[in-house]
Amino acid sequence: MTDCPQHDVSLQEPQLPFNVFARSCPSRGTLEHVTGRWGSLTLGALGEDTLRFNELRRRVEGVSEKMLSQTLHALERDGLVHREAQATNPPRVEYRLTPLGLDTTQRLLDLIHLVEGRMPEVLAARQAYDAERAGR
C-alpha cells in the first residue's frame, strides 16, 4: 500500500497524496477528530449556531465537561473551530466554525441526515440479523 509521505507545509503547490488509508497519514487523525463520538456532534451543533460552552454542553446530550473541552481544543487546533473569549465577568466564551469548519460540517451534516433518515431501514436490518442468529 502507498505511503503518506512527509508534506512540507511551506510549499505553495497543491498536494494530492494525503491518504487516510495509510497508517501514519496525519489526515487520519483529523478525520477522527471530525467524525469521533463527540467531535461530530460538536461540529453538528456549531453548524447551526455560534454557541457558548455550556450551551454546547446542553445541546450535545451526554457529553462531559472534560470531553467537550478536549474535543474543542482538538478542533480548534485543526483550524475547524474558532474560540473567542471576552474578558468580562462572568467570562463569556463563544465558539464558532471557521470557513474550513463550515465546509467540513456541511458534509458531515449531509451524512448525519442521511443516517437519521434511513434509521428505519437500519432497525429493520438489525431485527433480521438478530432473528437469524437467535434461530440457531
Place this chain on the structure above:
Amino acid sequence: MTDCPQHDVSLQEPQLPFNVFARSCPSRGTLEHVTGRWGSLTLGALGEDTLRFNELRRRVEGVSEKMLSQTLHALERDGLVHREAQATNPPRVEYRLTPLGLDTTQRLLDLIHLVEGRMPEVLAARQAYDAERAGR
C-alpha cells in the same frame, strides 16, 4: 432538549424524529459505526471494490484481525455491508456494500476527500496554534 422517542419499525409512515443529539437515540450508535476509526476506513475501502477479509486488512493499514471482524459484524448488522460466504476450500468470503451502505459511503467519501484535500490548511492551523502556545 428533545427526546428521541421509541420508534415502531412496523409503521409504514415516514418517521422524522430520529435525532443524533439525543442521548439515547439509536441513530447515534449507527453514526458511530459509520464514522468510527475503523468503520469509516472499512466502508471507504468497500466503496471502491468488493473485497475479501484479508484484502480488507491490507487496505485498511493498521487494523487488527479482531477489530476488522468486529467492525464488519456491526456494519452487517446495521444493514450497510453484505457478507457472502462461499463454502469452498479454502473458504472465500466476500464483503460488499448494500444499497444503503453505498449511499452512506458516498457521503462519507465526500467528507473524507474534503478532509484530505484541506490537510495543508489543517497543518498550517496546527503550526499556528502550537507556535502561539510555545510563546507563552
Place this chain on the structure above:
DNA sequence: CTGCATCCGACTCGATACTG
C-alpha cells in the same frame, strides 16, 4: 461561567494462540 488537574474504574484495543 469557563474551564484545568487529578483520580480511578470500565472498556477498548492489539498481540497471540488456536479452530474449522
Place this chain on the structure above:
DNA sequence: CAGTATCGAGTCGGATGCAG
C-alpha cells in the same frame, strides 16, 4: 483463508475538587 478466544496494557471518559 477466515475467523474466534483469551488476556493484559493502555486509553477513554466520568466524577470530583479547585481556580480565574
